[in-house]
Amino acid sequence: MPDVSYGSEQMPLNDDRTPDSGCDAICIDADRIYDSCGAKDCLSDLPLMFTESEQALVENACSVRINRANVITSTVEVEPVAFHRGFYSVDMTFYFSVNCDVYSSNGALPTTVNGLAVYGKRVVLYGSDGSVKSFSSDKPVKCEKNDRDCSCSSANSVPKATVQISSPMALSAKLVNCKPCSSMPCKPIPHCVCDYFCGELVPCKKKQIAVTIGIFTITRLQRNVQIMIPSYDFCVPRKECCVKTDDPCEVFSKIEFPTDSFFPRKSEECEKHDNPFECGREEE
Known part of the structure; x- marks a missing residue:
């Protein structure tokens, strides 16, 4: 069966070298970024959740001081925006581990506790249209449940969202009256986050700690495409590896x-x- 010509005007790959450029035009498979945005967010008064033993220390505390914060993990979800073709909403949920010093009385030595802070945000970006299904030999096929057409998770046409976040800046912490409605997040906490604190997180009773942290984030939407780029040469190492010596x-x-x-x-x-x-x- 003869091959079907799908790109008669495609540039040849082996005859594109010119004396001036000294490079070849080669085709690569890469993720093209269609849209991106950066944000500087000051997350104020985020309630912390603790394990039962550490929450008891918070209930008897008279003052607190924040030490540091770090990102445990984040969940990212992408959904098409209705009536806006090519645009997608990116829902991000960040899980922070916040380290604080708890003082039971004036002049007492502090006790260090680690709590969980949760923050969610949404951005809308342009991700172009795509209706093709891609399959690869290095990715297992997993079908979604309760889908009549057995649409595979690796074959969806939504773009891939990538979120980068800097190390959080621990700004302040304070003791506030407990607000049960805001102490526990609406979404279930991932198992890896619960395992991080080595215990079940419990809601507050009378007191809770509210912290303020600052973050910098970059969010982008990208799709897998085939593009042509100039290629000069292979990346051959230019120096020899040094051999370690014990002398x-x-x-x-x-x-x-x-x-x-x-x-x-x-x-x-x-x-x-x-x-x-x-x-x-x-x-x-």
């Missing part, structure tokens, strides 16, 4: 002689530098 004298022989330590710089040489610490003196 301390050989290691010492590779250290340069510290000339500046024996012959300090002149004052006029220090003035040439914008950074005063380069000459071994601090700025008064």
Whole structure:
């Protein structure tokens, strides 16, 4: 059976090198970013959830202080936006581990506790249209339940959403009266998050800790496409790997002689530098 020509005007791959460019045009399979956005969010008064033993410490606390916060994980969901073809909503839920010092009385030594803070946000981005189904030999086929057509999860046509988040900035923490309606999230907490705290998270009774943290995020929608790019050469290593040695004298022989330590710089040489610490003196 003869091959069907689907791209008669496609550029040849082997005859695109020119004397001036010195490169070939090659076709690669990559994720193209169709839309992206960045955000700087100050998440104020996020309630913390604790295990039963640590929640008892919070109930008897008189003051708290925040130490640090980090991201445990995040869930990302993509859904088409009705009546806006090519646009998709990206729903993100972030799970933070927040470390705080709890003081039971004035002058008492603090007790460190770790709590869970949950924050969700939604953005709308353009992700183009796609109606093809892609299958790959390196991905197992998993069919969704309760679907009459057995639509496979690896064959959907929505774009892939990727979220990047910086390390959270721990800004403040305070003791507030318990609000049971806001202490537990609406969505079920992932099992990996519960395992992170080594115990079941319980709602507050009288007191709870509310924290404020700052985050920077980048959200993007991308699709798998085939594109042509210029190729100059293969990435061949240009240097030889150094072999480690256990001989301390050989290691010492590779250290340069510290000339500046024996012959300090002149004052006029220090003035040439914008950074005063380069000459071994601090700025008064």
